[in-house]
Amino acid sequence: MDSAVGVATKRWTAPLAGVCGLVLLAATVEIVLDAALEHSPLIPHKPHIATWLRSLGGERLGYRVFLIALLAFSVAYVVLLVLARARSHSDRTAARWAIGLVAVLNLIVFAGPILISTDVFSYIAYARMGVVHGIDPYTHGPVAIVGDPVFRYVGHDWLKVATAYGPLYTLITYPLGLLGVIGALWGMKLYALVASATTLALTWRVARRRGHDRVFALLAVGANPLYVIYGLGGAHNDLIMLALMMAAVAFTLSDREAVAGATVVAGALVKATVAVLLPFMVLSRRRPAAVYGALAALGLCALAGYAVFGIHGIDVVSALNRDSAFVSTDSFPNELAHLFGKPGVFPVDHDLLKAALVLILAHLAWRTWRGYDWVAASGWALLAISVTSTWLLAWYVLWPLPLAVITRDRRLLAATLFVQGLFIVHQTSPLFAPVS
DSSP states (O other): OHHHHHHHHHHHHHHHHHHHHHHHHHHHHHHHHHHTTOOOTTSOOOOOOOGGGGGGOOSOOOHHHHHHHHHHHHHHHHHHHHHHHHSOTTOHHHHHHHHHHHHHHHHHHHHSOOOSOOHHHHHHHHHHHHHTSOOOTTTOOGGGGTTSTTGGGSOGGGTTOOOOSOHHHHHHHHHHHTTHHHHHHHHHHHHHHHHHHHHHHHHHHHHHHTTOOHHHHHHHHHTOHIIIIIIITTTOTHHHHHHHHHHHHHHHHTTOHHHHHHHHHHHHTTOGGGGGHHHHHHHHHOOTHHHHHHHHHHHHHHHHHHHHHOGGGGOHHHHHHHHTTOOOTTOHHHHHHHHTTOSSOOHHHHHHHHHHHHHHHHHHHHHHHTTOOHHHHHHHHHHHHHHHOSSOOGGGGGTTHHHHTTSSOHHHHHHHHHHHHHHHHHHHGGGGSOOO
16 A cells, blocks of 8 residues: 555656646746846846847836736645655656756756846946046045946935945955956846855765765755745855855865855855854864864965055945944835834844844854754854844845755754745735725
8 A cells, every 4th residue: 555655656746746846937937037037126226138038028127027927836836745755765857857957946046137236236336436547445435436327227315325245255356346347247146146056066075974864955955935036136245155055065175174164254245144154064073174274264364455455445344334223125124113112123132132132143052063964053043143144135134044054953954945935925915815
C-alpha cells in the first residue's frame, strides 16, 4: 500500500511542479512586459531601456495586475517548496529543472526595465557625482548635480541625502558612472545578475557541503518572489552583499577563516548589515584567524576609502545612525504603532527597538558560544535587524534567506518565510478591500 501511494505521489508531483514553474514564469513575464510599457505608478520614472519589449506587453502595469501577478507567484512558490521537500534528494532531473527555472527567471528580469524602486538611480547618481563632477558622494546628495541627466530619475526622498553605502561599493560603481545613464543602468543590472548567480551557486554548494537538499535550497532562494521581483528587479546592491555573505560561509566551511573574515568585511563595505556575521563566526570557531583576516581587510579598505573619500568615506557609523531614523510605511514598528492607535514611530520607540535588538544579538552570541550553529545565529540576527528596523524594504527581508536554507534550525526558514509572507499580504491587501 505504501509503495502504491509513493508511486501515485510521484506521478502528480512532477506535473504539479511543472504547473507551478509555469505560473512563476508567467507572472514574471506579465510584470516585465507590462512594465516595459511604462507610465505606471509602480514603475519608477526611468530611461527607456526595454522599449523592444513594448510590442509584446498587454497593458499598462497597474496595481491590480501587479498584485495579482505577485500573489500568483507567491502561492506557486509555496506549493513548489512543498513539492521540493517531498521529492527524492537524488532526483537529477529535478535538479536540472530547478536550475533551468531559476536561470530563466533571472534572465527575464534582467532583460526588462527596473521594477518598483528608484534606488538604482541613486547608485548611479553617487557614481557620477564622483567620476564626472568631482563631488564627494559622502558629503553631498544628488541635488549637488541637479543638471546631470540622472538627477530626474533619483527618488525624491534621497535628493539631499549623501550615500550610506560602503566605500567598496562606491568604488566598484565608479567605472559605471562614466558610461552615461543608460550604460550605467545596464551595468548595475549586470552587477545584480552576476551577484545573484554567485549567491545561488554558493547556496547550492554550501547546502551540499552541509548535507541539505540542494534543489530545495536553490528554489527557496532563487524562485522567491521578493528575490526575483523586488531584489533582482530593482538591481539592488543587497544582492552583492548576499554574494559576499555566502562566499564567507563557503570559505569558513573550507577552513579558510582568515579569508572568510576578510570577505565579511568586504560585504560590510558594500552594505554594513552583513558585518553581524563576524562575531558569530569567531565565537563558533574560537580561533582568531577570522579576526586577523577581517582586520587586514578593514585596514586596506579603510586606507583606500580614506585616500579617495576622506574621513567621511569610512565613517559608517554616522551614516547608519542617520538612516536608522527613517520610517517606512511597510516597517513592522510602524504597523504596530498604527495597530495601537499611534500616528507613527516616536524617538523613544527607536531607542526601545535598538535596546531590543541589542538583547537579541547578545542572546544569540551566548547561544553560539554554547554550541549553537553560527550560521543560524547569523540568520536570526539579520532577521531581527530587518524586523526591528523602522526603514523596512522588501529586499531587506531577503538577508537571512540564503542562511536559513543551509542551517538545520528549520525555525529560521519558517520565520523568514513568515515575515516575507506578512510583507506580501500587506502589499496585496488592496485586492481584498471592498470596492466603494
